Amino acid sequence: METTTAEGRMVVPARTGRGVRVAAGRRVSVVDLDGGQVGDVFAFTADMREHLSAAHTRATTNRLFPAPGQHFVTDRRRPILTLVSDTSPGWHDMLIPACDPERYARLGAGPDHPSCAENLRRGLADLGLAAQVTPQPVNVFMRIPVEGNELRWLPAATRPGDAITFQAVMDCVLVVSACPQDLVDINGGDPTPLAIDLLPAD
Numbered sequence: 165m166e167t168t169t170a171e172g173r174m175v176v177p178a179r180t181g182r183g184v185r186v187a188a189g190r191r192v193s194v195v196d197l198d199g200g201q202v203g204d205v206f207a208f209t210a211d212m213r214e215h216l217s218a219a220h221t222r223a224t225t226n227r228l229f230p231a232p233g234q235h236f237v238t239d240r241r242r243p244i245l246t247l248v249s250d251t252s253p254g255w256h257d258m259l260i261p262a263c264d265p266e267r268y269a270r271l272g273a274g275p276d277h278p279s280c281a282e283n284l285r286r287g288l289a290d291l292g293l294a295a296q297v298t299p300q301p302v303n304v305f306m307r308i309p310v311e312g313n314e315l316r317w318l319p320a321a322t323r324p325g326d327a328i329t330f331q332a333v334m335d336c337v338l339v340v341s342a343c344p345q346d347l348v349d350i351n352g353g354d355p356t357p358l359a360i361d362l363l364p365a366d
Contacts, residue, residue: 171362176203178355179344181283183291185210186332189365191248193329194304194340196322198356202343204262204280204301207236207244208293210335214238215299216245218258228310229256235333236302243333252326257303259315263345264298271347283341293337301341304328306350319352327361 175197176182181204186192194203207216217239224241225234232250235243250256264281268274281298288294305326307318332338342358345351 171364174360174362176340176342176358176360178342178357179278179283181280181287181339181341182360183287183293183337183339184360184362185291186336186338186362187365188332188334188336191329191331191363191365192338193327193361193363195325195327195359195361196252196305196320197324197359199322199324199326200320200352201322201356201358202306202320202345202350203304203358204283204341204343205304206262206284206299206301206339206341208295208337208339209238209244210337212293212295212337214240214242214244215295215297216302218300218302222258229258236330239299244336245330246333248329248331250328252305252323252328253321255305255307255321256328257306257308258300259310260303260306260308261300262298262341263343268347273347278344280341280343283344284339287339287341288337291337303343306343308350317348317350319349329363331366
């Protein structure tokens with residue numbers, strides 16, 4: 165598995181996760197290769213003592229999702245990533261937790277159904293790392309509109325090649341899960357791969 169910050173593309177096969185180390189100043193894109201696929205993005209400081217916090221980010225930006233130029237922050241309210249650009253239709257979510265075995269059990273799936281929580285664990289393990297908790301992820305391309313007091317679970321609206329790009333504010337570890345959810349309609353019932361593009365710094 166990839167463990168360096170070398171430039172290039174890493175494919176994240178459908179239903180799996182991959183982790184990369186990203187140096188401060190480097191840019192990284194999450195690309196929807198086939199369209200219609202959600203990605204769970206997790207970020208940790210290099211020492212694994214802090215993680216990107218969706219809740220702290222919402223409080224910092226006063227938005228459900230940051231605008232380009234705004235920061236995602238850690239659970240200690242320190243900027244970890246900056247949203248640089250987004251070529252997708254712009255639907256992303258920071259309300260829904262990572263899918264896990266308990267979620268799939270409640271949906272009637274078997275015990276071996278993959279999950280984003282397990283993909284996070286394996287992606288970190290490939291780098292020789294582990295997390296004490298499963299943070300709430302940044303669910304890129306996930307379309308969960310809020311209507312009144314209710315949430316709707318709609319298929320991702322991305323097209324092949326759509327991408328969202330971040331810049332690391334500090335040295336960090338990024339894990340991307342090509343969400344394996346096939347029991348609600350966020351991936352159109354058929355999960356597909358994503359890619360992580362490691363780009364040069366500005």
